[in-house]
Amino acid sequence: MMEGYDEIMKIAFQAEDALSEKVIAKFGRKFHDKQILIKEGEIQQKIYWITSGEVYVTRKVGEKYRVMATLGKGELIGEMSFIDKSVRSATVIAKGDVDTLEFSKENFADIYTASPQWSRRLMVSLAKRIRFMVDKLSTISG
Amino acid sequence: MDDLPHFLQYGDEVTIPARELIYKVGEPTGDKPIYYVIAGLAKLEYPLSASSFPLWITPENLFGLVEPLAECPRIGTVRASERMILYRWTVENFTLAAAVSWELGLATIAGLTRELRILNAEFGERLSRREEGRR
Numbered sequence: 497m498m499e500g501y502d503e504i505m506k507i508a509f510q511a512e513d514a515l516s517e518k519v520i521a522k523f524g525r526k527f528h529d530k531q532i533l534i535k536e537g538e539i540q541q542k543i544y545w546i547t548s549g550e551v552y553v554t555r556k557v558g559e560k561y562r563v564m565a566t567l568g569k570g571e572l573i574g575e576m577s578f579i580d581k582s583v584r585s586a587t588v589i590a591k592g593d594v595d596t597l598e599f600s601k602e603n604f605a606d607i608y609t610a611s612p613q614w615s616r617r618l619m620v621s622l623a624k625r626i627r628f629m630v631d632k633l634s635t636i637s638g
Numbered sequence: 639m640d641d642l643p644h645f646l647q648y649g650d651e652v653t654i655p656a657r658e659l660i661y662k663v664g665e666p667t668g669d670k671p672i673y674y675v676i677a678g679l680a681k682l683e684y685p686l687s688a689s690s691f692p693l694w695i696t697p698e699n700l701f702g703l704v705e706p707l708a709e710c711p712r713i714g715t716v717r718a719s720e721r722m723i724l725y726r727w728t729v730e731n732f733t734l735a736a737a738v739s740w741e742l743g744l745a746t747i748a749g750l751t752r753e754l755r756i757l758n759a760e761f762g763e764r765l766s767r768r769e770e771g772r773r
Contacts (some may be wrong), residue, residue: 623707
């Protein structure tokens with residue numbers, strides 16, 4: 497059996513209630529202010545679940561990073577590249593100290609396939625981000 | 639048409655004539671807001687400032703689920719470009735169908751991911767054009 501499989505199944509079925517010391521010791525990763533979690537254009541497929549703090553989702557325009565969204569506790573990041581196996585579409589930067597659980601694509605595949613609540617969580621997260629992006633686009637003239 | 643996916647048993651079949659409006663911006667989502675395309679083509683348009691952003695919806699894809707999931711009125715307008723055969727679900731039946739069918743769950747998430755990726759790319763391009771226009 498894969499190392500950490502019991503903890504993965506706890507996360508799959510209990511979500512926030514699974515955040516024990518053992519789970520955090522195994523998958524927890526801290527980021528500090530302005531530290532980069534994900535870089536636009538990269539192909540690595542780590543997925544992060546934010547357990548406290550906030551991150552900026554940004555895109556590089558010219559020499560500057562433009563903020564597309566701010567995501568916080570309970571949000572998943574990096575799931576888009578997991579789903580469509582494409583490159584990272586944004587750079588994600590810590591806004592202050594951020595606690596996450598960091599999953600490999602194999603860990604996340606186990607979580608996602610074991611429990612429908614993660615499928616629903618992903619759908620709601622993506623839908624909210626689409627709504628936000630449509631709002632954001634409507635403020636920029638084409 | 640003989641081999642329809644089994645998850646469609648939770649929805650109702652509807653036929654929409656070509657050019658008919660399916661829903662428009664600002665409308666409430668209604669009782670059966672989520673659609674799966676069996677046949678035909680639809681155009682989804684998001685209104686932007688002084689323009690709109692179109693996305694085409696082809697068979698074996700879903701539409702209409704962003705708003706019920708994000709809990710808001712319709713943010714886009716959808717019109718049938720051709721005669722369409724659709725299945726439509728209530729949110730509860732869609733959730734049930736997606737829970738029992740990993741194919742539907744995955745197709746839904748892949749579709750939403752593709753849509754968000756396209757919108758993110760459009761956002762980046764519009765910002766770049768605006769920056770270039772300022773120089």
